Amino acid sequence: MKLSKKILFSHFICLSLAVLVVYLLGYPKRIDRILLTYFSLIILGKFTIFRIFFGLSFVIAALYFPIAYYYGPPNVAVISALFETDMDEVNEFCSQISTYLFLITFLLIIAFVLIFIKLPFPTVHHYYLIIFTLILLGYKPIKAYIKFIPTPSHSLSDEIMDNVKYPFFEFYRALYTSGKIYFIEKEAQLNQIEQQNTIPILSVNPDHKNYLIIIGESVRKDYMNAYGFSYDNTPFATQHANVIWDGLIAPASNTQASVPHLISQAIYSDDKIVNAQLNNNIVSIANDAGFETYWLSNQGKLGKIEITVPRIAAYANYNFYTKKGEYNGKSSHGKYDTLLLPELDKILSDKQDKPRLIVMHLMGSHSNFCRRLQFDIQFNLYNENISCYVSSIKETDDLIKSTIEILKKHNEDYSVVYFADHGLTHLDQYQDLRHNWEYQNSYEVPFIFFDSKSTTQQKIEKKISGYQLVYLLSKWMGITLDVSHEYMQNKLIDIPHQPKIKIKDWKNELYPYEKLKQDPNPFFIK
Template sequence: MLQGGGVNDSERQIFLLVILIIFLSSSKKSFWFLVFPMCVIYAIYSPIGLMFGKPTYQYVASVFATDFLESKEFFYQIPKVNYLYPFVIIFGVVLYRYIIVRFDIKLYRNKTVVIIAVIFSMLNQSPSEFFKTIIKSSIEVKNELVKLNEIKPKSDWGESFIDKSIYNTYILVIGESARKDYHGAYGYPINNTPFMSRANGYLIDGLMSGGTNTVASLRLMLTKPNVDRWEPNYSLNIIDLIKSAGIETYWISNQGYFGDFDTPISAIASKSDHKFFLKSGDYASKNTSDFILLDKIKDIVINNHNKKFIVVHLYGSHPNACDRINDYKKIINIKDKKYDYLNCYVSSIQKTDLFLEKLNNFMRENDNSYSMIYFSDHGQAHREIGGEIYFNNNRASKLHFDVPLFMISSDDDSRHECKSFKSGFNFVNGIASWVGIKNKKIDSNYSLFDCNDDPNDFGVKKYIESIELELDPAIDLRGK
């Protein structure tokens, strides 16, 4: 039960849980109304907890932001043997009840006193920690969604104006789950990014994402956050900033969409003048390719010659990565099944690179004044399951925050590669500078592409140092 709940399963905690069950079993009612429901909840969560650990804010937020297809893929990642644990837990507790009743076994004396004492002794121990985490995380998510609904008509940017805005079209491409060290452009030994590796523009080595999954990261990177508390400010979001300068906004996404304010990301997207989601409505159960987004972008560029800002949110390398390349080939042949999934992951990054190349080629032919930025929302962590190495976001890697950052523009005639630390918490400042927007709440001197280190990481490096997982560098698939 404790392992399945992802909480402390030391001998002491196991002993305390056993004592709790034994003494609560002194009463038929306390067994069936306390012990049994507790064990059932642990049992239901155990297949997930054995793989991803205890529920956290990020995990609960991901549940809110996940559609049917993502849920199906999520459960496919869980080893089949994990689904036996709920039956083992429930069978075990029922068998225990049968034995103590059948043989009239009593391991207690004064039942009332002992039950009260045991319950209070458990309040700050592992059995109740699981429920406290669920309640705390759920309340945090609920409060954030309530806050989103409260602020939906409001923007606190005030007046903005355009100053030295060079291009007619700005395109912000958001990658998904693409860790920097798996890109050929950043040194990965397999060249899965031929376009990013050779194109003129700026390749920045040093961007740190805002979190370890889509919601946790983008809610901070696409708003001007409270950097001390790591909290987003939805009244200062990137779309409202662009609109405050009189620029038309578009949001084109291959991510799931439920309603305007069902997730922090859809709340920001809903602010756009125009939004298009491949996976909303009838698309919710389809594994749609990122390439389909190109047609929508082409339609916008061809039919709208006004100044515009287009956000393109890819499905990229989202787990399950093998489903991301249904319409694409694997980059190399792998002999060892252990690395099959990583082969899909590396290939999905190559597919994203091809997407960027196709988009850039179209823009060069149809818009002589454009600039495009690509970055990823977060990385992932290795995990070996059933003899095969997978990637997932539900536990943190020391390399989880390292993501690519690439910019290419219509007038680029040279290539620049810079190793400079850039905090995702400054991302909105960087986008404002890129577009040429002036606002009193923006640092007008900040640039993502000045090749200088940000002076403050706002505690990210300290957090990374606290991650207990050993360093898990990219795995070279050559010869595997």
């Protein structure tokens, strides 16, 4: 039977739609995904109910495309950002999206509406095609069923559904499962913050009066001169740091997942699942150890939908936010990290006998980079985004310098540690940097110490995990906890290299750091 040009054209459109939707939803291009979508369109597209379903799903795919372009399919990081973001930050996120992505989205929506209203879908009478589609749909799940090995965190049904490679099913299931994980974790965190520290403290012998933790934002260490970057954007840290540690691997590639694990106890369910025990955090431990505790933040507090980090900050005796009701929106412009310095000066002016723990949470190098800059761009790289990013790191170095100067002014000994929550990965042929869990560089962060009682500099090159860093920080503060861990049992210089580090991916599961891809920095010269 000879096929008419009209029928061939409709088959071509259906095949094109199948290829396109896989890309729009952020999934890897696989022949089974494309074929399953194509066959579902030509077999079911003639029915009104399925035509409506496909039409709505393709419009949703077009709307999701800008997110998929930067962050991939739905995951816990995307869901948490969705629920813990205000309209100002939504506007800022949209302002970073290239105009052509909005244009593509708009044109796609129009095209999809016209196609699913006007296109006459092919009529399929061949039952063998339906049988072939069912075999294709069931091949991977059946194979997974045969090879399945149960674990406490992964059931047989999960394994089977994970292997259904039909884009719409994968997309809607990912939305559901990621949302479920997010809300379960949020409920657990809310229950935890009603508790106090439960880690027994054996002894407290601080060497300094003031301990200051500076948590940076979105800094990968190979963009810092202190770690070999070719532009001199960390002159103070390079010259005055007492310890420059090359090898700290952040727990996750986004703030909301990484910071709680960096400063709270990590609880492992098995080799795939880890959660932060929020009540056992460095602030609550310091409280129990008799420290006065302070949290100074330029990251803002969202109030009714406050994110995880402010829940930890609430344990401090004193909280200061430059932005009370927002995280990072248009009304926060002009509120730079330097606004934390007068508060630090005020705290140190209040003389007291107790040792202090002060945490400063910076906006640092959060995207949009150019909006982070308080001063002019200081380095001219090949595009504005990267120039602003490098300059933002220089402003953080200047802030650390000012912090040390304030500490010195008050004539009290101190120890300061600076680390970043996570790094970033290049995008658009090195034109930009964004969150991406698939690259090692998204986890390779600075770890730098400044000490009023030391005049020498040590450089340590050992890979260590950001999980359980709360033990290392407690040891640094002279607090001995009743835990068995190499961070607690060794001096800083004696902590051994950790060969099998895992990070948290965007499914909220542990993944081997060594299996991640590399994203080289073209300006790195070490």
